[in-house]
Amino acid sequence: MVSVVLPHHRYEVIVEPGALGRLGSIARSIAPADRCALLSDARVAALHGDAARAALEAANYDVLVTTFPPGETNKTLDTVRGIYDELLDARLERRSPVVALGGGVTGDTAGFVAATYLRGVPFIQCPTTLLAMVDSSVGGKVGVNVPQGKNLIGAFHQPVVVIADPLVLSTLPLRETRCGLAECVKHAVIRDASLFDFIEAEADPILRLEPETVAELVRRNVAIKAAVVSEDERESGVRAHLNLGHTFGHAIEATTGYGPIQHGEAVALGLIAACHAAALHGLCDGDVPQRVRALLSRLGLPVAAPLADDATLLAAMRLDKKVRDTRIRFVLPTEIGAVAMRDDLEPATISAAWSAIRE
Numbered sequence: 001m002v003s004v005v006l007p008h009h010r011y012e013v014i015v016e017p018g019a020l021g022r023l024g025s026i027a028r029s030i031a032p033a034d035r036c037a038l039l040s041d042a043r044v045a046a047l048h049g050d051a052a053r054a055a056l057e058a059a060n061y062d063v064l065v066t067t068f069p070p071g072e073t074n075k076t077l078d079t080v081r082g083i084y085d086e087l088l089d090a091r092l093e094r095r096s097p098v099v100a101l102g103g104g105v106t107g108d109t110a111g112f113v114a115a116t117y118l119r120g121v122p123f124i125q126c127p128t129t130l131l132a133m134v135d136s137s138v139g140g141k142v143g144v145n146v147p148q149g150k151n152l153i154g155a156f157h158q159p160v161v162v163i164a165d166p167l168v169l170s171t172l173p174l175r176e177t178r179c180g181l182a183e184c185v186k187h188a189v190i191r192d193a194s195l196f197d198f199i200e201a202e203a204d205p206i207l208r209l210e211p212e213t214v215a216e217l218v219r220r221n222v223a224i225k226a227a228v229v230s231e232d233e234r235e236s237g238v239r240a241h242l243n244l245g246h247t248f249g250h251a252i253e254a255t256t257g258y259g260p261i262q263h264g265e266a267v268a269l270g271l272i273a274a275c276h277a278a279a280l281h282g283l284c285d286g287d288v289p290q291r292v293r294a295l296l297s298r299l300g301l302p303v304a305a306p307l308a309d310d311a312t313l314l315a316a317m318r319l320d321k322k323v324r325d326t327r328i329r330f331v332l333p334t335e336i337g338a339v340a341m342r343d344d345l346e347p348a349t350i351s352a353a354w355s356a357i358r359e
């Protein structure tokens with residue numbers, strides 16, 4: 001169990017093989033009510049919905065099950081509106097928790113519903129992807145995409161509890177697991193050299209989804225995300241460190257049209273690019289990019305890809321919403337386990353970083 005401690009709120013992240021079976025009793029101890037809503041995408045609902053529902057019913061909840069089609073393209077206000085209608089028709093009350101069972105798309109969408117339905121109801125996260133377990137379910141950022149851009153409409157709404165059951169990852173496609181591992185490597189490079197050593201040493205059991213090893217991996221990652229969020233709930237400072245690799249990564253996603261290269265794969269490439277840029281800028285040793293590349297490769301993530309030309313990539317980086325003024329601010333490693341912010345990278349350094357990952 002990992003605690004997330006914020007100025008006005010505190011909650012636990014329970015990481016245990018089999019924890020989904022205890023969803024009902026945990027929910028009842030934190031958000032007692034006659035009814036609750038269980039929100040999932042249709043794919044997760046088909047695989048794990050019955051187990052979650054049975055656990056909630058065993059704790060005497062009357063469960064309203066609501067599903068929507070899977071995929072990032074459904075993280076929209078239309079999906080939210082459809083869910084509002086179902087909750088209103090069923091007369092769900094202010095005390096009734098909204099339970100998100102799914103990946104980051106479900107968590108972000110259901111969380112936005114929970115933040116706004118009746119001006120806010122208790123929100124329970126049951127992440128079912130590795131990315132959602134180690135990243136999106138913790139921290140309280142919820143929201144949806146609009147045609148103008150991703151995650152532009154949203155809120156901060158912290159969950160009352162997060163329940164991560166590594167056993168549900170057994171049905172997750174390997175490619176999705178690997179994408180979550182890219183975020184784990186990111187966390188290790190930002191703050192925790194011993195986590196980096198752990199992932200290096202345990203890469204095989206992790207890829208085999210050995211439950212206790214994955215639980216340990218998730219707990220250690222949640223502890224990092226929780227620490228960063230505790231220090232900076234609303235992203236005015238240190239929370240920006242979580243963007244390591246993402247300035248490069250978002251440019252890769254944007255220039256390849258959000259599809260052929262998945263987010264976690266773009267993050268893996270972006271991490272390598274950021275490490276190369278840091279080494280060339282004199283911030284870290286030259287062995288940092290080599291070690292990061294070797295680990296990502298071992299985990300089955302791409303370490304090079306066909307990329308657009310430098311000018312196109314640079315334009316995409318400038319459009320990224322994290323860019324202030326005209327200078328691009330980068331999060332860069334100073335060693336494995338520590339980062340710094342820099343906005344003075346030479347264009348030649350950025351080009352060399354792209355070259356390091358261009359196929």
Ligand SMILES: NC(=O)c1ccc[n+]([C@@H]2O[C@H](COP(=O)([O-])OP(=O)(O)OC[C@H]3O[C@@H](n4cnc5c(N)ncnc54)[C@H](O)[C@@H]3O)[C@@H](O)[C@H]2O)c1
Nearest residue numbers: 043044070103104105106128129131132136141168171172
């Ligand atoms: N709120 C935050 O702080 C935050 C942080 C990072 C990412 N995000 C968001 O998270 C989203 C990405 O999350 P994701 O990668 O989990 O995507 P996702 O929710 O779309 O899940 C990926 C796919 O896996 C399927 N799936 C989920 N769990 C499964 C399981 N156990 N077995 C089989 N299939 C399963 C889903 O149906 C989906 O098709 C993005 O929208 C991103 O913006 C949010």
Ligand SMILES: [Zn+2]
Nearest residue numbers: 183246263267
């Ligand atoms: Zn990411």
